[in-house]
Amino acid sequence: xxxxxxxxxxxxxxxxxxxxxxxxxxxxxxxxxxxxxxxxxxxxxxxxxxxxxxxxxxxxxxxxxxxxxxxxxxxxxxxxxxxxxxxxxxxxxxxxxxxxxxxxxxxxxxxxxxxxxxxxxxxxxxxxxxxxxxxxxxxxxxxxxxxxxxxxxxxxxxxxxxxxxxxxxxxxxxxxxxxxxxxxxxxxxxxxxxxxxxxxxxxxxxxxxxxxxxxxxxxxxxxxxxxxxxxxxxxxxxxxxxxxxxxxxxxxxxxxxxxxxxxxxxxxxxxxxxxxxxxxxxxxxxxxxxxxxxxxxxxxxxxxxxxxxxxxxxxxxxxxxxxxxxxxxxxxxxxxxxxx
Amino acid sequence: xxxxxxxxxxxxxxxxxxxxxxxxxxxxxxxxxxxxxxxxxxxxxxxxxxxxxxxxxxxxxxxxxxxxxxxxxxxxxxxxxxxxxxxxxxxxxxxxxxxxxxxxxxxxxxxxxxxxxxxxxxxxxxxxxxxxxxxxxxxxxxxxxxxxxxxxxxxxxxxxxxxxxxxxx
Numbered sequence: 001x002x003x004x005x006x007x008x009x010x011x012x013x014x015x016x017x018x019x020x021x022x023x024x025x026x027x028x029x030x031x032x033x034x035x036x037x038x039x040x041x042x043x044x045x046x047x048x049x050x051x052x053x054x055x056x057x058x059x060x061x062x063x064x065x066x067x068x069x070x071x072x073x074x075x076x077x078x079x080x081x082x083x084x085x086x087x088x089x090x091x092x093x094x095x096x097x098x099x100x101x102x103x104x105x106x107x108x109x110x111x112x113x114x115x116x117x118x119x120x121x122x123x124x125x126x127x128x129x130x131x132x133x134x135x136x137x138x139x140x141x142x143x144x145x146x147x148x149x150x151x152x153x154x155x156x157x158x159x160x161x162x163x164x165x166x167x168x169x170x171x172x173x174x175x176x177x178x179x180x181x182x183x184x185x186x187x188x189x190x191x192x193x194x195x196x197x198x199x200x201x202x203x204x205x206x207x208x209x210x211x212x213x214x215x216x217x218x219x220x221x222x223x224x225x226x227x228x229x230x231x232x233x234x235x236x237x238x239x240x241x242x243x244x245x246x247x248x249x250x251x252x253x254x255x256x257x258x259x260x261x262x263x264x265x266x267x268x269x270x271x272x273x274x275x276x277x278x279x280x281x282x283x284x285x286x287x288x289x290x291x292x293x294x295x296x297x298x299x300x301x302x303x304x305x306x307x308x309x310x311x312x313x314x315x316x317x318x319x320x321x322x323x324x325x326x327x328x329x330x331x332x333x334x335x336x337x338x339x340x
Numbered sequence: 341x342x343x344x345x346x347x348x349x350x351x352x353x354x355x356x357x358x359x360x361x362x363x364x365x366x367x368x369x370x371x372x373x374x375x376x377x378x379x380x381x382x383x384x385x386x387x388x389x390x391x392x393x394x395x396x397x398x399x400x401x402x403x404x405x406x407x408x409x410x411x412x413x414x415x416x417x418x419x420x421x422x423x424x425x426x427x428x429x430x431x432x433x434x435x436x437x438x439x440x441x442x443x444x445x446x447x448x449x450x451x452x453x454x455x456x457x458x459x460x461x462x463x464x465x466x467x468x469x470x471x472x473x474x475x476x477x478x479x480x481x482x483x484x485x486x487x488x489x490x491x492x493x494x495x496x497x498x499x500x501x502x503x504x505x506x507x508x509x
Binding site for chain 2: 028045048049051052053054055056058059060061063064065066327328331
């Protein structure tokens with residue numbers, strides 16, 4: 001794994017991850033690799049566009065012609081059902097042609113290098129790569145090597161970033177709570193291994209969220225997490241008091257080196273979200289989870305399925321938000337003067 | 341050069357009543373195109389005394405210049421609070437020029453259902469059609485030079501401005 005010991009992309013082994021790589025010379029968003037480097041205004045614009053796409057569900061034909069004739073390739077080096085499916089649906093609702101490539105079972109097994117794979121796929125006239133990879137910096141690497149007209153969308157790279165997940169979470173929070181400046185948001189659990197948490201913290205900061213808290217055991221918090229502008233709690237009961245939004249993270253069992261915690265049962269005892277703990281939060285607090293949830297490990301089923309849970313809404317919102325991101329980075333590829 | 345907007349709206353409402361009765365249409369569904377078209381549609385809706393709420397379309401996702409221009413920065417949600425199937429739809433816009441906006445609006449409309457008919461009412465029309473599209477009801481026909489543009493300002497009060505376009509550099 002690249003960047004095993006350097007969270008937040010501070011010193012990634014894959015080379016510098018310049019946020020500026022995301023923008024073209026005209027300042028238009030060309031790739032979405034990370035939330036860092038975006039402005040609050042751009043995030044708001046993307047969320048507004050997503051709101052319009054969400055309204056499309058009223059249409060008999062749930063499809064718009066924006067990306068007609070474009071080819072989107074879902075390049076998944078790491079398994080994911082929900083993310084890949086919502087990216088696929090988003091691209092299809094924009095009328096793009098979509099291909100799904102599961103690389104772990106294809107070319108790399110035959111010893112082809114990532115760059116060779118990429119060049120071959122690019123020769124098939126692909127306009128956008130949606131990339132999921134276990135290594136931090138993989139999407140940046142691909143963005144640096146694609147042809148000028150090709151866009152890259154990071155669908156999760158290692159521990160580094162998962163920008164569309166963060167955007168769909170912001171969309172979900174905004175729909176329920178409106179103004180971010182007065183909100184207290186708590187992110188709970190395995191922050192260390194979570195690219196989702198990192199992207200969420202950046203997005204919440206850019207939207208001027210009142211207070212962002214992270215709650216978890218010391219062993220599952222990255223070093224210097226306070227530098228991201230969050231308040232750290234090692235006691236879940238204190239951390240959840242009066243919060244408006246709780247974001248539970250999945251315990252990344254497959255990423256977990258041994259020895260970070262004693263057992264899943266004990267994790268639930270100390271950090272799991274139960275109805276009793278949820279009652280400490282502000283009335284009307286919403287409960288979020290990027291999925292898939294480990295029931296009985298980080299979240300009790302009664303909370304995951306309860307009235308304050310918006311977990312399934314997050315999934316639906318993922319389609320509209322990914323449509324907004326795709327159309328934002330794919331539009332205006334030919335830069336010409338303003339028309340009527 | 342332009343008449344007061346209220347005069348144009350009264351004229352449109354009269355023409356619309358005539359047109360609808362000639363076509364034996366008793367229950368048209370009004371759909372305004374964001375943003376100016378919605379303002380005009382709201383006024384016509386009042387003058388015609390319709391009860392059914394107004395539909396609103398934002399055609400950003402159906403524009404034919406998306407690949408050149410990119411996403412419009414301020415997209416508003418479309419909302420059609422009625423079933424489009426078998427309805428007589430009256431599309432309303434502020435200015436009819438090339439006809440491309442109306443083409444996009446019709447494409448979007450048909451993604452909601454199959455209307456019985458589609459009519460078009462515009463506050464102002466000017467020459468320069470690039471598509472075979474024609475309005476049934478027009479507030480005023482304006483003769484403008486190629487370097488002039490007419491814009492509806494609003495919503496309160498509604499006012500038509502003729503603006504000089506910057507010469508292309």
